Amino acid sequence: TLTLVVNEFIRGVPELSEKSSEGVRQIQNWLKTGPLHLSDTQLDRYIDEAQAWINNNTSRFTSGALSTAATLAEVLTGTLLVLFATFFFLRDGNRIWRFLVRLLPVAARWKVDDAGRASWQTLVAYVRATVLVAFIDAVGIGIFLVAFDIPFAFPLAALVFLGAFIPIVGAALSGGVAVLVALVDSGPVTALIILGAVIGVQQIEGHVLQPLIMGRAVALHPLAVIIGIAAGVVLAGITGALVSVPLIAVLNTAVRRLAARRVPDTPPDAVVVASQAP
Template sequence: MTAPHPSRFRRESARISSAVPTGLRVAAAFAWRFLLVVAALYVTFQLLSKLAEVVVPVSIALLLSALMAPAVGNLVDMRVPRGLATAIVLVAGLAVLGGLLTFVIIQFTDGLPQLQQQLNNSLNQVRDWLVNDLHLRQEQIQQFIDNAINLLQSNQAAITTGALTTAGTVGVILTGFVLTLFVTIFFLAGGEQIWGFLMKGVPPHVRNRVDVAGRRGFASLVAYVRATAAVAVVDAVGIGVGLWIVQVPLVVPLATLVFLAAFVPIIGSVVAGAVAVLVALVTNGFVTALIVLGIVILVMQLESHILQPLLLGRAVKLHPLAVVLAISAGLVLAGIAGALLAVPLLAVLNAGIRSLLHETDPHPEAVDVLHDQEAAAPDGDPAEAT
């Protein structure tokens, strides 16, 4: 038997393809390409998950570099050697962070006895309410407490294992902190050389476009970190002043928690505000908790309707829906680290992809990632999430 002639085979293939409806052919073409993209994303995510203890510190180091790079650039412009400028900025940043954490720990330690006393008073009030209003017997309450103690004792082995796991987690965190600090130093001191080395792996005919896209992506990251820090300061000051007015204990630690949590947009501030309301409820009662809840809602409204559009919106032009969906997806896929890194990643991808799709490409040196706020989008057009 002889094989069919190639031209005849092509004619038969064309005849069969023409018999398939156009809509089905288009859907099939989209389907297999979509499956290939999903498979590639799945393999990439699995690889990143296996290397999470390296990927997360490097990502946080990139965020810290975006936060500190403008200060290092300003010192370099003043003719300070880049290595010395990096050392000055890092030492100053660590001093501020260490001093802040030390102050918070001291404040928390000093306020802990008062908090414990107020918590005991609140528990006594709850016990009186259960006895007088719900008419529960003292024996029933005591039995509930005894059952809780017995439950803890019966699960002592599991609790001990959890404590050992926590100790191991502390070791992992310390290792990650050292790695983050180490990578940040190299990003600040030699980021331009590292980026130039990576560009050597890009084909020459698209190297300029990719270079500009990467620079604009980093410019978007710098703008995002700046805007987020400003929003976090306003949130912390607003809620902290409100807690001080209503005389809730541990004002400074709670305000610091609000500041740190605000770096996870929307969700972080809500969680920190909920902690402040809970502390107010335990220590000062229901009425004070309602007042604190009102203060938190007022600050959140200020953030959502004024600060986010004015600062964060102008910096990276991400739609609030895109922000919420990115945070939710990051939280589901990678926990707290995913929620923290989802929006910066989306901002970088948004600016970089828009730059790649733009028709005209300036020379890479024309993009100033430290001083040009419009560098996040081509021709001064702010990057918008599509």
């Protein structure tokens, strides 16, 4: 998906640059003739201040780019390690889990096994529901982009799909990008229509899709979601924002299962194996 998005953007960069220049000129004319009535001197001053800010922060941007380039080898190594580990987790995941449970005291094994398996089911349900909700968001917004002949309709829809993996915040931000492209390409009226479509899709997602598809298994309070995303961004950037909500959902299920005072009807497989071990 990322490859398709990048290729589409690369092919459309010349057109987007031309449209962006035209959009900037329209904004300048509106600032002059609109309710603000800014003079050429004021506009020039604001532009000069923006240019000075960019120049003053060029070193910061450059150092960030160099740091990113320097860690490329580490990223590739980490990717290979993830693929290698994922293969064995998929093949031997149940055996690895039983081994870990056998390391615990006998009295705690069944409870930990129950909490772990329930947490895994919560994660599975979360990922499946998120993919479905993200797909519906992307299709809904993408239909409006195609209907109004907005450039980069497919990449923008793909961006909405990827952004929807960050609950509440991600799809709104990626939808904002679509609105900006519509503003540059087709003017404020079309941009307002796209904005209305983005808001409408978000309302349907928040009030219909999320409660209906996510279900009670991964239901989290909106405050917990927002705090989790904020903490994830502060601690680990975009990766933290992606991981924070499923992590909270998994921990929520695990804590609830561990705190529950009940005895399983049938001992889990891990306990049976553990009891037969010498």
